[in-house]
Amino acid sequence: MVEISISYLYNSWCEIFEKAGISNFKNEVLWLIQKYIDISISDIHLLNSYNISEGTHSNILNSLKKRSERYPLQYILETQPFYTRDYFVGEGVLIPRSDTECICEKGIEFINKHKYNSFVDICSGTGCIGITLEKETQISRCLAIENSLLAYKYLEKNKKFHNCDIKLKLIDIFSKSFAEDIDQKFDLIVSNPPYLTKEDMENLQPEVLYEPRDALFGETNGLSFYHRIVSISKKILNKNGMILFEIGLGQSKDVIKILENACFLNIGFIQDDSNITRGVYGFK
Ligand SMILES: C[S@@+](CC[C@H](N)C(=O)[O-])C[C@H]1O[C@@H](n2cnc3c(N)ncnc32)[C@H](O)[C@@H]1O
Numbered sequence: 001m002v003e004i005s006i007s008y009l010y011n012s013w014c015e016i017f018e019k020a021g022i023s024n025f026k027n028e029v030l031w032l033i034q035k036y037i038d039i040s041i042s043d044i045h046l047l048n049s050y051n052i053s054e055g056t057h058s059n060i061l062n063s064l065k066k067r068s069e070r071y072p073l074q075y076i077l078e079t080q081p082f083y084t085r086d087y088f089v090g091e092g093v094l095i096p097r098s099d100t101e102c103i104c105e106k107g108i109e110f111i112n113k114h115k116y117n118s119f120v121d122i123c124s125g126t127g128c129i130g131i132t133l134e135k136e137t138q139i140s141r142c143l144a145i146e147n148s149l150l151a152y153k154y155l156e157k158n159k160k161f162h163n164c165d166i167k168l169k170l171i172d173i174f175s176k177s178f179a180e181d182i183d184q185k186f187d188l189i190v191s192n193p194p195y196l197t198k199e200d201m202e203n204l205q206p207e208v209l210y211e212p213r214d215a216l217f218g219e220t221n222g223l224s225f226y227h228r229i230v231s232i233s234k235k236i237l238n239k240n241g242m243i244l245f246e247i248g249l250g251q252s253k254d255v256i257k258i259l260e261n262a263c264f265l266n267i268g269f270i271q272d273d274s275n276i277t278r279g280v281y282g283f284k
Contacts, residue, residue, distance in 0.1 A: 002057050006039065006050040013064045020068045028073055032063045035077060070206035082128040085135070088157045089126060092150025094215040096128040100192055102272045103246045103279045104132040107190050110242060110281075111137045116187035120145060120236065121166075122173060122229055123193040125215060127155045131164045133190065142166040143186070145173065148214060173228055179235040187238050192246035193225030194218045200248070222248055226255050230262045237284050244281040255280045 010029055017025035030041055036056050039047075052060075063076050074080045074095045080087050082096040083104055089095050110116065111133065117140050121130030124144035134142045144159075144166050146152045152170045159166055171181055195218040208216070218225050226245060233243055243264065247255050252269050259267050264282030272278045 001051045002054055003049055003051050004057060005048050006033070006037075006044050007046075007048060009033070009060070010044045013068070016064075016068050020070065022067070022070070028067060029064065031073070031077065032067060033060055035063065036060050072207045072210050075210065080126075082126075083132045083136075085131070085162060087126040087128050087131075088154055088161065090154065091210070092148065092212055093154040094125045094151070094211055096126055099272060099278055100129065100246055102270055103190070103192060103244065104129055104136070106270050106279060106281065107133050107188065107244055108136050110244065111139055111188065114187070114240070114242075116241070117141060118184075118186045118238075119143075119188035119190055120182070120186045122189060122191040123215075123225065124155055124168075125151050125192075127158045127164070127166070127168075129190055129192060130166050131158060131162050134164050134166050135162065141184075141186075143169060143182075143184075145169050145171055145182075147172040148212060151212070151215070173225075173232065178232060182232075182236055185236055185238045185241075187241040188244065189229065189233055189237055189241070190244045191225070191229055193229065195222045195225065195246075195248040195251060197222040197248075218248070221254075222251060223254055223258070226251075226258050230258050230264075233262070233284070239284055242281055242283045244279065246279050247277070249276070252277045252280055256282075 013029045014025055017029055022028055036059050067073055067076060074089050078090060080089050080095050083101050087096055119133060120143045122145045124130050124146045127144050130142060130144040146155055155168055194216050196216045198220050201217055245255060256267055259282040267282040269277050270279030
């Protein structure tokens with residue numbers, strides 16, 4: 001056992017995190033300590049002397065050090081909340097963003113309004129979109145598609161954890177055999193694909209550099225996945241079905257154009273609470 005001053009540990013790492021540019025530094029130090037010790041913030045301030053095992057001490061120090069190097073908090077905590085549920089995350093899978101919740105809200109609204117029976121979540125990652133739609137609606141047939149084996153393992157784990165009735169498929173949507181491999185049609189295609197441009201990739205926050213490049217980069221102009229998904233929709237989308245996309249900042253005109261060129265109707269866009277356009281949809 002080692003005897004430590006927990007208040008000193010907390011205060012000194014708060015200082016280090018603040019200097020490292022971590023804005024929510026007080027909470028983050030607290031959460032990282034609480035990952036290993038069941039202790040409240042008032043006890044941290046009160047207790048000068050605290051006994052913990054050497055293993056626990058080194059786990060806390062390693063985690064704090066990693067985070068001070070801007071390694072993502074969620075990868076250390078191994079979980080991220082999204083639309084009222086927790087998702088397992090770690091290296092190799094994109095951390096779900098709260099921006100994506102408005103896409104789920106719209107998806108739920110459309111599934112209920114049009115009485116859709118099936119959907120496919122393309123580029124599923126953790127499964128946060130597909131699992132949310134399955135859990136929040138009465139839909140009967142769901143599929144999630146992902147091509148990264150590392151991400152797929154998290155998809156499987158999250159599906160199991162949430163006891164979700166969704167089929168999973170490990171497949172590259174650019175593969176030639178895609179349409180034969182997915183031999184079913186769906187009422188809804190939903191996707192938050194990689195959409196960052198080359199320029200975006202050069203200006204990422206330090207934390208994002210630890211996330212998989214393949215989950216972020218949508219080739220030079222960030223639009224290659226939208227072109228591909230709209231093109232495969234000819235084979236896998238039912239008549240009167242719809243496509244619902246999350247998009248990157250400033251991509252709405254381009255993505256609307258892609259849907260118009262493929263003769264999609266009643267095209268619309270989705271704004272988040274800050275009036276930023278986050279999604280685009282259209283009907284076949
Ligand atoms: C922006 S992330 C979205 C993850 C998740 N849907 C979300 O909203 O958090 C894009 C995902 O697409 C996957 N992906 C990239 N290229 C792919 C491809 N060619 N075929 C299928 N999935 C792909 C990545 O591995 C990543 O998990």
